[in-house]
Amino acid sequence: MPHGLPRKIRIAFIVQMVMASLAILVAFYVVATLYKYSFIQATLQDEAAHYWQLYQASPAQPPPNNFALRGYLVEAGYSNLSLPANLRPLTPGFHELASDGQLVWVDRQEAGTLYLVYLRDQATRVAVWFAVLPAMLALFAIYGATWLTYKASKRMVSPVAWLARQVSRWDPRHPDIAALAPERLPADMEGEARQLARALHSLGGRVEAQLERERNFTRDASHELRTPLTVIRVASDMALDEADVPQRVVRSLQRIQRSGRDMEAVIDAFLILARDSDIEPQSEWFQVCEVVQEEADSARALLGDKPVTLEVDCVARPQLYAPPRVLHVVVGNLLRNACSYTDRGTVTVTIEADSVVVSDTGIGMAPDALARAFEPFYRAAPERPLGTGLGLSIVLRLCERFGWTISLDSTLDTGTVARIRFAPPTGGALPTAPATGTTAA
Structure with a gap:
């Protein structure tokens, strides 16, 4: 090209x-x-x-x-006949x-x-x-002068063209900056072109070092976080096995276990986002309805005494080939948002053949807030204490990583509808099983 x-x-x-x-x-x-x-x-x-x-x-x-x-x-x-x-x-x-x-x-x-x-x-x-x-x-004369001028101009821009070819071959995840090392530059590259090459070489080195630091931090932090989570999970399991544990304590221990599982799912999601896109994460076939039911059970604890009903409607039972924890994080974030911003009414999760739809009757969002909903750290209602504004940003990145699409439709003081549409595997639609009924809190 x-x-x-x-x-x-x-x-x-x-x-x-x-x-x-x-x-x-x-x-x-x-x-x-x-x-x-x-x-x-x-x-x-x-x-x-x-x-x-x-x-x-x-x-x-x-x-x-x-x-x-x-x-x-x-x-x-005289006559003109002689003409x-x-x-x-x-x-x-x-x-x-x-x-x-x-x-x-x-x-x-x-x-x-x-x-x-x-x-x-x-x-x-x-x-x-x-x-x-x-x-x-x-x-x-014009053709000759134009040809000579073109050859001279070509010689002048050839170092820039060489730089453009080298940079275009860079892999953003592993930029090959060695080609721009000062000792490997062409002999005819002088002046501003050589300065530009040095600047690009320096920039590539900083980018490569920054990427390596981010990978190391994500890997090390995830590893270090798993150790206390394992201790929490084992300790809560042992406490639940004790005899005569009060029901109130049992509920608290179960909430600790669910939060631990949620944290493990978040760690797995961060590791997936930190990996190179050409490295496939460990995936398996699982039932979407089962994941949604588990996240719905965890989200009901957020409702407390609010007059809100959380319903799960399995219109279809699709199977999905992906890391199950990723769907846990995506659905969990959507459900936590819906429960946090709904003061009365219902939160409904509908599982269809190729999508999951989370709708609520909460406070909704204005058009300008809806346009910025996926921005990191943006919160449509900052006066509410819950949330950091990262949930939807993580959901969007995970969906893009696995080829899913996430869309939001919201009306102020009416409610919000979030839809996750799954990309079918090669060769056909998502496999499904017979539909079941609705469960409600």
């Missing part, structure tokens, strides 16, 4: 040559026309005036007859004969009528020498 700058320069020079050629051709066409209708006409008029002067001195003076002109004289009172047939009907003045392209000047005086014919071959020869040949020489 040609790079932009050399291609634009080449097109500019081609356009310049074409425009110059057209301008020269038009100019010499005008010159040839003026030569034909002005210079030759003036020459014939002068030749006629000179002849009549000679005729007055000596009536026996013959009309002009040389390599360029043919003259015919019809004296007053060539194509000259007989001509009236006084300048004429161009369409049959053979000859130029004729007819001059009538008291002594008779003079016909001066400028021969076609001579007119053509003069036109070639005075119009065509200079035009060709001018065109060749």
Whole structure:
């Protein structure tokens, strides 16, 4: 694929040559026309005036007859039958004969009528020498100058084009900055181009180091977070196995376990987002309804005593091939948002053959807030204490990572509808099982 700058320069020079050629051709066409209708006409008029002067001195003076002109004289009172047939009907003045392209000047005086014919071959020869040949020489001169200028310009921009080719081959995740090392630059790269190469080499090094630091931080932080989560999960399991545990404590321990599982799912999601896109995460077939039911059970604890009902409607039972924890994070974030911003009414999750729809009767969002809903740290209702504004941003990134689409439709003081549409696997639609009924809190 040609790079932009050399291609634009080449097109500019081609356009310049074409425009110059057209301008020269038009100019010499005008010159040839003026030569034909002005210079030759003036020459014939002068030749006629000179002849009549000679005729007055000596009536026996013959009309002009040389390599360029043919003259015919019809004296007053005589017939014009001695003229060539194509000259007989001509009236006084300048004429161009369409049959053979000859130029004729007819001059009538008291002594008779003079016909001066400028021969076609001579007119053509003069036109070639005075119009065509200079035009060709001018065109060749313009083409030569344009070619030399183009070659010089190409040499000037070739270092920039080389840099563009090198940078275009960079993998954003692993930029190959070695090609821009000072010792590997072409010998003809000097001045600003060499400074640009050094700047790009430095920038590539900083980007590569930053990416490596982010990968290391994500990997190390995830590993370190798993250790206390494992301790929390084991300790809560042991506490639940104790005899005579009060029901209130059991509920608290179960909430601790659900929060631990949610945290593990978030860690897995962050690790997936931190991996290169060409590294496929561990995936498996799972029931979408089962994941939604688990997240709905966890989200009901957020409702507390609010007059809100959370319903799950499995219209279909699709299976999905992906990491199950990813769908846990996506659905969990949507449900937590719906429960947090709904003060009365219902939160409904509908599982369809190719999508999951979360709708609520909460506070909704204005159009300007809806347009920014997926921005990191943006909150439509900052006066509410829950949330950091990262949930929908994480949902969007996870959906994009697995080829799903997330859309929001919201009306202020009416509610919000979020739809996750899954991309079907290669070869057909998502597999489904028979539908079941609705469960409600």
